[in-house]
Amino acid sequence: MNVCKFGGSSLADAAQVQKVCRIVAADAQRRLVVVSAPGKRSDDDIKVTDRLIACGEMVLRGENASDAMAVVVERFASIHRELSLPQSVMDEIRADLVGRLDADATHDLRFMDLMKAAGEDNAARLVAAALTESGVPAMYVNPRDAGMVVTSEYGEARLLDSAYTKLASLKDLDCVGVFPGFFGYDVDGHVATFSRGGSDITGSILAAAVGADMYENFTDVDSVKVADPRIVDNPVAITELTPREMRELSYAGFSVLHDEAIAPAVKAGVPICVKNTNRPERPGTRIVSSHEKTSARVVGIASAGGFCSIYVRKYLMNREVGFGRRLLQILEDEGLSYEHTPSGIDDMSVVLAEAQLDSTRESRVIKRIMDELGADDVGVEHDLALIMVVGEGMRFGVGLAATATAALSEAGVNIEMMNQGSSEISMMFGVKGADRAKAVQSIYSAYYENGTASTATP
Ligand code: ASP
Numbered sequence: 001m002n003v004c005k006f007g008g009s010s011l012a013d014a015a016q017v018q019k020v021c022r023i024v025a026a027d028a029q030r031r032l033v034v035v036s037a038p039g040k041r042s043d044d045d046i047k048v049t050d051r052l053i054a055c056g057e058m059v060l061r062g063e064n065a066s067d068a069m070a071v072v073v074e075r076f077a078s079i080h081r082e083l084s085l086p087q088s089v090m091d092e093i094r095a096d097l098v099g100r101l102d103a104d105a106t107h108d109l110r111f112m113d114l115m116k117a118a119g120e121d122n123a124a125r126l127v128a129a130a131l132t133e134s135g136v137p138a139m140y141v142n143p144r145d146a147g148m149v150v151t152s153e154y155g156e157a158r159l160l161d162s163a164y165t166k167l168a169s170l171k172d173l174d175c176v177g178v179f180p181g182f183f184g185y186d187v188d189g190h191v192a193t194f195s196r197g198g199s200d201i202t203g204s205i206l207a208a209a210v211g212a213d214m215y216e217n218f219t220d221v222d223s224v225k226v227a228d229p230r231i232v233d234n235p236v237a238i239t240e241l242t243p244r245e246m247r248e249l250s251y252a253g254f255s256v257l258h259d260e261a262i263a264p265a266v267k268a269g270v271p272i273c274v275k276n277t278n279r280p281e282r283p284g285t286r287i288v289s290s291h292e293k294t295s296a297r298v299v300g301i302a303s304a305g306g307f308c309s310i311y312v313r314k315y316l317m318n319r320e321v322g323f324g325r326r327l328l329q330i331l332e333d334e335g336l337s338y339e340h341t342p343s344g345i346d347d348m349s350v351v352l353a354e355a356q357l358d359s360t361r362e363s364r365v366i367k368r369i370m371d372e373l374g375a376d377d378v379g380v381e382h383d384l385a386l387i388m389v390v391g392e393g394m395r396f397g398v399g400l401a402a403t404a405t406a407a408l409s410e411a412g413v414n415i416e417m418m419n420q421g422s423s424e425i426s427m428m429f430g431v432k433g434a435d436r437a438k439a440v441q442s443i444y445s446a447y448y449e450n451g452t453a454s455t456a457t458p
Helices: 014-025 048-060 066-082 087-100 108-116 118-133 163-172 199-209 243-251 259-267 323-333 359-373 392-396 400-410 433-449
Strands: 002-006 030-035 138-140 176-180 183-185 191-193 214-219 272-276 285-287 300-313 338-340 347-353 377-390 417-420 426-432
Touching: 002 014, 002 199, 014 030, 014 066, 014 118, 030 118, 030 163, 030 199, 048 066, 048 108, 048 118, 066 087, 066 118, 087 118, 108 118, 108 191, 118 138, 118 176, 163 199, 176 199, 199 214, 199 259, 243 259, 243 300, 243 377, 259 272, 300 359, 300 433, 323 347, 323 359, 359 377, 377 433, 400 417, 400 426, 400 433, 426 433
Parallel strands: 002 030, 002 214, 030 176, 138 176, 214 272
Antiparallel strands: 183 191, 272 285, 300 347, 300 377, 338 347, 377 426, 417 426
C-alpha cells in the first residue's frame, strides 16, 4: 500500500479536492491519505492554519473571535457546497470549528495547538466525504483512536516510539483512511501539533508504521529542481535524491521536504516520491536510500544568505592545543550555533547564521576572543551567502571542484571561503551576499549547460 500526503495547495478549493479524489481513485494502492489544512488559493490569500492561529490569539487576548472563525467555516463550506457533499458533514465541521473557541484556554500553548490542528482535522472529514461521494469508500481516521501518541511539547511535539505498534494496524482498514496531518494527542489526551509544515511528518510516520511500499508526497511542483527556479531559469529536474543529499540541499534553502519530516520513512526504508497534484502523471522526484548507479555527479546546487563569518588569526595557532575548542566554547557560552569552521595554519573562521549576532553580542564575542585566546586579529565579515554543491557521487569525480571554482572566477565572483564536507557529499563556497545569484547561475551553467556532471533529466 501507499501512503499519500496532500499539502495545503492541493486542498485549497473544490477543484483541487477533486484532483485529490481522482489521484486516490487512480491507484488502488493508495489506501492511506494524509491531509494538510486548505492552503492559499492565490498569492494574497491566507492559509486556514494562519487564520486559525489568528483566532486563537484573539481568544487569548480576550477578544471575540466568532467573526474570524466564520471566515474559516466559510472556507470549508464553499468546498462542501461545490462538491455537493451530505449536509451532516458540514454540520460536524462547523460544530467542531466553532466549539474550539470555547475550549479551555488556561494553557496558552495547548490551546493554540487545539486551534491550529482544526484545519487538518476538518480537512480530513471533508476529504473522506469527498472521496466516498466520488466512488472511493473512505473514512476519517481520528489520530487519537489510531494511536498517534506524541509528547506534550506543544507546537513541536514528537511521536512516542511506542506509538508505532498501534499505528501499524492502520494497514488493515477496509476502506481508504483519511488521516489529518500535523498533530497527535499526548498521553493526557490533549492535542499537540508538530512544527509548522508538520503534515509531512504525519505522512512519514504513517508510511513507516504500516511499512508502506511508497510514501507519495503531493505538492504543487513537478519535482525538486537542481537549482532554485527563482535564481536559475528553467532548471532541470532532479529525478532521484538520497536523504543525505536532500538534507544538504534543504539546509541551504531547498524547501520541498524538510529532512526531519522524512526521517521516519527513510529509517523504515520506505521510498518517498514528491509529486505534483496538478500533474500527477509526471514522475516527480524519488528519495531513495542510495543511487543505483554511482557516478560522479552533482545533483543539486543550493544557496542561502544571511550568514557571517568570525575570522580569528593567531600566529602558531597550529601548535596550540585546545585553541579550536576554546574558541567554540566562547560561542557555546554565548548560545551561538555555528555551521562551518574552515581553518588554516594560523587562522580559523567560524561561519554562523547572522541573525544570532546583534551588535552587542558581536562586540562581546570579539573582545572575549581577543582577551581569552590572545588572538592577533579578529574580524567579522557580514552578509555572506553559502553556495552548496551537493552529490553523493562527487567523491568519485576528478575536477568537480575545479569546474565550480573556474565558473565562479569567470563570473567575477570572489570566493570568500570554501569547505568540502568530510564526507565529500558537498562543497561549500562562501561568497558575498550580493554575488549569490551570480554564483549559483554560473555554477549551474558550468555543470548542466556544459553537460559535465549530471544524470538529471529536463
Ligand atoms: N497546516 C500546517 C501548517 O501550515 C501544517 C502543514 O500544512 O503541513 O504549517
